[in-house]
Amino acid sequence: MSDRVLGTHLPGAPADGGIDAWLAFTGCLIAVFMQMIDVTIVNTALPNLTADLAASPSQQLLVVSGYSLAFACTLLTAARIGAMFGRRIVFLVSVVAFTAISVWCGISTSAMELVIARIFQGAAGAGMAAQTIAILIASFPPNRHQQVFALYGATAGFAGMLGPIVGGALVTADIAGLGWHSVFLMNLPIGLLAFVLGFRYLRLGRPENRDRLDLGGVALSTVSLFALLAALADIQQNGWRPGPSGVIAASLAVGAIFIGYERRLTRRRGSPLVRLDLFADRGFALGSGLVASFFGLFTAFVFTVSITLQDELHFSPLRTGIAMTPFALGAGAGALASPFLVKHWGVKVLAAGIAVYGGCVAIGAGYLYLTNGNVNLALALGPVFIAGLGVGLFGVQLQPLMLAGLRERQMAEASGQLPTIEQIGNAVGLALLSVVFFRAHTLTGSVIMLSAIAVGALAVALPTLALPDPAERLT
Template identity: 65%
Template sequence: MTQGATTARAVGGPGAWPAFAGCLLSVFMQMIDVTIVNTALPAITTDLNATSAQQLLIVSGYSLAFACTLLPAARVGAMTGRRRMFLIAVLAFTAASVWCGTAGTADELVIARVAQGIAGAGMAAQTIAILTALFPRDLHTRVFALYGATSGFAGLLGPILGGALVTTDPAGFGWHSIFLMNLPLGIVTFALGWRFLRLDTPRQRSPLDPTGVILSAATLFGLLYALSEIHLRGWRPVPCLIIAVALVLGAVTLLHERRVARRDAGPLVRLDLFGDRGFAVGSIVVTGFFGLFTAFVFAISLTLQDVLDFSPLRTGIAMTPFALGAGAGALLSPPLVQRWGIRALAGGLVLFAACVALGVAYVNITGGRVNMMLCAAPVLLCGFGAGVFAVPLQPIMLSGLDDGQMAEASGLLPTLEQIGNGVGLALLSAVFFRAHTLGGSTVMLSAIAVAAVALAAVTLALPEPAVMPDRSGPAPAPVVN
């Protein structure tokens, strides 16, 4: 049996879809907490008298803890059972969210955010393995598309919802509400998982590989911490040096994992996954896409609110056509891939790039004056291209793996996504020069459009799917990390 296969396939049972709903709620919570704190940070800083260092850790502490915990959390789930690990992580995430929402000092909030990130990784690292166990192959396109779409919707909604909650303060909790809203969501998630998630206990228990845990955590921490420093404070010698050290540690980690794999001692990272062309090329594309789209969401939010003086509410209204277009793209992507194969994905990304470039030209011609009715159609087409590209990506990437390999990818795939997020924001800072002007936004968004075209070219190296996505298609979905 393949190492890391953790569940027997009692697929398609009556509880599969409610259990899946619980998984999607967990994805929504863990991804929205990546971005929701950004727009609430000024209010948090004022209330808790946070220093600049504390502000950085409030924002990045969650993402750092999340990324560094994914790989060991996936292995612990494989050893002890995905259901058990998922439910414990949901409880821990909910408790940590309440802790964040009731924190009385900046230091306490930083610690609570780290705890929240660790618990979020505990949920995220089980999701792909759980979905693989719950559903047969012919439903994987739909469930993985919904999984990615939920993650994207949460990433897009985070900054908008955070700003709206702080601005309107409907419950009178101020910034605390951005964390306390996870309490009812966490209760529902746990209830669905407890009642409907039924998975067998592991058939094989691989060791944890503590050396691999330390090396991988040090690598990811150094890389993502340095990238967050670059994003917030610009390119300086110290973070660049940290990146160099992290890359050396990454090479040492890979060598260690190869030795562990040769001994058949349960490597933390299954390097043989990259022997599959779809997974290898897909890893590059997924990392690039999450970097690209994280940069896009940040650039749009910054441009609309800081440069064009949009309120958070008006920003949300302006991006609504994008969400609708992404939903339409998600619905139509299966027949498009049936007809055109991988070229449909590349075409969707080129359409996205063309609409971004058109938007750049428009705001420069008008001097920053925006007619939202006139812009609705291009914004909708921009979202449509993103939806066509992103929804089939993960199913195609994973289609060449067997069930045991998919379980092993459960921690690796979200780790790649987190690396993409960090790289995207750091590179965006490099081209933006932190100048909150129309010219700076033009440089940012133009660079995103060029990068999208380049990524579309890389996408063409993906193998054509042996089994095209089903025509029933996924539900509508905006796509962002």
């Protein structure tokens, strides 16, 4: 395989998918696991750290969403920096930064300090995540791409599902009296392992041709996203008012200007931050909307369940983790079964999976309403497992299918755009839905939030059927 602008190989290091490539990719997956688990692990620890640090409702939201927002706003820039200076060096520096900042989060002594640390942590996480797909493309031959894409998607999804379980176990175990601090400090050994594997086995050279950083695109995209999320946070606190509503309209206008700017830059053969030509592929365009919707719904679901169980139903962190375990087990089963089922029945499997998930969430909302929060865990085990199964069936194969129609160079370009789409879904979905949930912050509010998530999931099922058939895309 010849050298490429994005993630080129060192001479004598072909993309043969050998043992060194798998060990390097393992280091990348460990980094992805660490980055994704930090999206959701904090949810279970949120009540404890709120009490310890006297965090206000807005600070609680920022501890969760600040990470995702910083991640989303810096992913595109991180991907371009990796293309300019080399995927290997940017990945390794980002792993070190993420690990060090995780320690900072773990030793924070005030809510505002933790919020600031989480924002820096999200930016460092973007530096890791933005390189992963490009590393995958450069390290493996095309006939292995579907396999490694599936592993990448499964690792990211499963990490998000394990977050509340691991968080509950760590907070309850209270190892060395660390309490909630341990959910961040656990990244120290994990990050060291990811760094060692990447440093030893990741063999990517520097690009021969370096595109310039699209500073105009960086400024416009960052302003648009920050304005949108800041306005949503204000609405969550104070309700709908003309000021924040105007900021939302302005953020959308800046976003439109950003798209126009990137189009002009592409026509002039410049180096746009976003390659809009990727969206000419139907699978990528439709899949982008599905990915954003799914990640927004899923993040809001995990956040809602964690807060509802602990704040409204007064579950301990450990009991919260136990309650979520069937969901993770179901998701694991769905992830394992999805490639085989999709091979035989195509995208109908994905549509059925997300519809089953939405139906189970709707049942859960109705159950909470009818029982007034008197939950029987034994009775809930089956629906919770089936809900996870639906998530596993949908989430693992979605990314391979949406990327399969792209050319090899285009997939390298997608290395920053796909995680950005995911994190925009995370941040915007959580912020939009939490406007309803956090302002109510009652059992009724939880029921409304879960009902909204169920409706959203069911709405995603129909457009999923419009994805190109896997048999055509993967031949």
